[in-house]
Amino acid sequence: MDRRGFLKTSLVVGGTALSCNKARAQEQHDPDEFVGILVDTTRCIGCRACEVACSEVHDNYVPDVVNDGALETRRKTSDKQWTVVNKYKTDKGDVFVKTQCMHCYQAACATACPTEAMKQMQGGPVVWRGNKCIGCRFCMVSCPFEMPKFEYGEWNPKLQKCTMCFERLEQGQKPACVEACPTDTLMFGSRLKNLEVARHRIYSHPDNYVHHIYGENEVGGTGYIYLSAVPFEQIGFRTDLGTRPYPEYTKEFLYAVPMILFGVPAFLLGLNTLTGNNKPPIEGEFDSEFEVTKHE
Amino acid sequence: MDSFTYVNIFETKGLEYLLLLCFWALFVYLIRYLSTPAKKHKDSHR
Amino acid sequence: MNSNVAPMRTFGDFFHFFIQELKPRGPWITPFNVISIPVILTGVVILVYRFIYGLGSVTNLTQDTPWGLWMGFDVVTGVALAGGAYVITFVVYVIKVEKYHSIVRATVLNGFLAYCFYGGALLIDLGRPWNAPNPYIGNSFGFSSVLFLICWHFLLYMVAEFLEFSPVIAEWLHLEKARKFLKSLTLVTVVLGITLSMLHQSGLGALFLMAQPKIHPLWWSSFIPILFFVSSIYAGLAMIIVEGTISHSVFRKLIAPNSHHSFDEIIFGLGKGAAIVMFVYYFFKALLFIHDKQWEMINDVWGYWYLLEVIGFVLVPALMFAFGFKHRSLNIIKTAAVMALLGIVLNRLNVSVIAFNWYADVHYYPSWQEIVVTLMVIFSELWVFRWFVTRMPVLNSKH
Structure with a gap:
């Protein structure tokens, strides 16, 4: 979008100004560049400060972190809580994993939404907008991580999921969970920078990490990326999702739609003309037999 | 996790073409079967 | 049927006529009424x-299971079963096979009502139905969405079906000029209707393309749209056979005696068509079976369930159609039609509900309220269908 606007203005301003603009644009931070959060699970101590911060900022259910013993059970995010931390027992000790919407860069939910209620905002966060939503729950069907949660108990239900604190990002703040994290498990920044940091950590401590960044290529790349000391399937990640962006699964079908709308009516009308106008009815295989039986 | 090995994505193509041959054989048979109602049977019905 | 033969000159006349026609006719205590009225009333309470x-x-x-019976049966299955309208209009109006002309009106009416009621079922299932106009108006076009496409196609198709049926309404109202005009639109609406049907029948399959990691691999394939389209053809044919058979015995009085025999011939023709389409569909399934190397998954409960669907309710009814046609047995063809319909129900429910999230610990099953509302949708459609059939020249068309 911005690039197109930029091109337009540069056409107006002219050739010399174009080169000036270009130089300036490269210096500034590109607002279109995707941001994300790096989660280094080797650093997480399971304090769940992120859960509390998230719920406080978004008026959701604030868990009693000290007493509820929630780490002993396996939890999923819900319509009351946008992020949860789970504990996994592995051969490298207890591993704590924060889960929330992954903010895919080619988001299945946003592609699925018939009203653009689920929308990829500038910079990558995927946000739900209630005034547009019809509550069809197609986003829930499509999301490979099953992250959008529906309020089944409300007459006026909302879809609840992490927004990467989009409203805070707009004000230049960091997401609430990142600010609350006491151990630097969470790191907010541009996706490029996050990937570089992640690779740097893997290469400088090759024995501490599996050599894979979850979310680098999964489902075409996600806003949240994860580092881990143990294989990802051991800490609750699906590793069978593939690297193909999910919207591409419907790409061919949606391409075919206008093609069929061009072609088929013409084909049908042609067929109709070929079979001739106002001709006597074509004899089916049984019409003759039918006549025979009728005469009897 | 991220290993590079050869995966033949057309592994089953030969079998698929065999299936196609079966289909055509059976389809021709089906059309021939359906093109002539069993007259004898019909007569015995009455 | 119409006592009021004089053409209506004023709105008052029309209003009076309309009120007369709205009043119920015939006996109230029939088995159908006794069953359907309590179900519909319970359904209304549940909806409130x-x-x-x-x-x-x-x-x-x-x-984990955002779509259940209402979406899986009412919408996804119901629309497949309403496929008869586009198949039969193709046969009669595009390639002009006159033999099937006598069932066009009933089939188109059925298709139209099915879409109205299944579209309505979609509204029940929406969490925020008051926003339902959003895909149609203003700033909220989700062009990238398959569901957006389906929303539009449902609406346009309902308009097309209504226009196809409208000459009957004009005939009912004795509006001869309007009937002639509406009749002249038929070919255009038929062509549009067939094209739209192709797209939204396959589109209902395309809804599940992005659910690839959640649907059991035996049912998910990138060819779901094509499978849904092809199976909707024979679903429509089988539905005409079943629905027509029931109509012909329930509304016996409304049908000219000699057309009963021609209806048998129509059933044979439809059965032959269904046999061929199902045979092709079966081989589509076989091709996918080989391409995705699905034999590796066939030896467990899901595999047996899959075989039951594909062999028991596709291949067997296909052969029964062929056998019934060859040996002129109406009973075999009608049984095959019922089995084919069951196969469609099974297939659509498998894709949308049963094999969806198949690995989940707690599996979804419909609540009794969901079942009652589903029955309510079906029964209310039948009520409206009966109203149309007993008032308008649907089954006893003169042409």
Whole structure:
């Protein structure tokens, strides 16, 4: 979008100004560049400060972190809580994993939404907008991580999921969970920078990490990326999702739609003309037999 | 996790073409079967 | 049927006539009424409850299973079963096979009503139905969405079906000029209707393309749209056979005696068509079976369930259609039609509900309220269908 606007203005301003603009644009931070959060699970101590911060900022259910013993059970995010931390027992000790919407860069939910209620905002966060939503729950069907949660108990239900604190990002703040994290498990920044940091950590401590960044290529790349000391399937990640962006699964079908709308009516009308106008009815295989039986 | 090995994505193509041959054989048979109602049977019905 | 033969000159005349026609006719205590009225009333109560306390209060839907019986049966299956309208209009109006002309009106009416009621079922299932006009108006076009496409196609197709049926309404109202004009639109609406049907029948399959990791691999394929389209053809044919058979015995009085025999011939023709389409569909399934190397998954409960669907309810009815046609047995063809319909129900429910999230610990099953509302949708459609059939020249068309 911005690039197109930029091109337009540069056409107006002219050739010399174009080169000036270009130089300036490269210096500034590109607002279109995707941001994300790096989660280094080797650093997480399971304090769940992120859960509390998230719920406080978004008026959701604030868990009693000290007493509820929630780490002993396996939890999923819900319509009351946008992020949860789970504990996994592995051969490298207890591993704590924060889960929330992954903010895919080619988001299945946003592609699925018939009203653009689920929308990829500038910079990558995927946000739900209630005034547009019809509550069809197609986003829930499509999301490979099953992250959008529906309020089944409300007459006026909302879809609840992490927004990467989009409203805070707009004000230049960091997401609430990142600010609350006491151990630097969470790191907010541009996706490029996050990937570089992640690779740097893997290469400088090759024995501490599996050599894979979850979310680098999964489902075409996600806003949240994860580092881990143990294989990802051991800490609750699906590793069978593939690297193909999910919207591409419907790409061919949606391409075919206008093609069929061009072609088929013409084909049908042609067929109709070929079979001739106002001709006597074509004899089916049984019409003759039918006549025979009728005469009897 | 991220290993590079050869995966033949057309592994089953030969079998698929065999299936196609079966289909055509059976389809021709089906059309021939359906093109002539069993007259004898019909007569015995009455 | 119409006592009021004089053409209507004023709106008052029309209003009077319309009120007369709205009044119920015939006996009230019939088996159908006795069963359907309580179900419909219960359904209404459930819906009131649902709109006050939310979807979760009456359905078994969960965060893992966002679409249940209402979406899987009412919408996805119901639309497939309504496929007869586009198939039969293609045969009669595009390639002009006059033999099937006598069933066009009933089939188109059925298709139109099915879409109205299944579109309505979609509204029940929406969490925020008051926003439902959003895909149609203004700033909220989700062009990238398959569901957006389906929303539009449902609407356009309903308009097309209504226009195809409208000459009958004009005939009912004795509006000869309007009837001639509406009749002249038929070919255009038929062509449009067939094209739209191709797209939204396959589109209902395309809804599940992005659910690839959640649907059991035996049912998910990138060719779901094509499978859904092809199976909707024979679903429509089988539905005409079943629905026509029931209509012909229930509304016996409305049908000219000699057309009963021609209807048998129509059934044979439809059965032959269904046999061929199902045979092709079966081989589509076989091709996918080989391409995705699905034999590796066939030796467990899901595999047996898959075989039951594909062999028991596709291949067997296909052969029964062929056998019934060859040996002129109406009973075999009608049994095959019922089995083919069951196969469609099974297939659509498998894709949308049963094999969806198949690995989940707690599996979804519909609540009794969901079943009652589903029955309510079906029964109310039948009520409206009966109203149309007993008032308008649907089954006893003169042409």
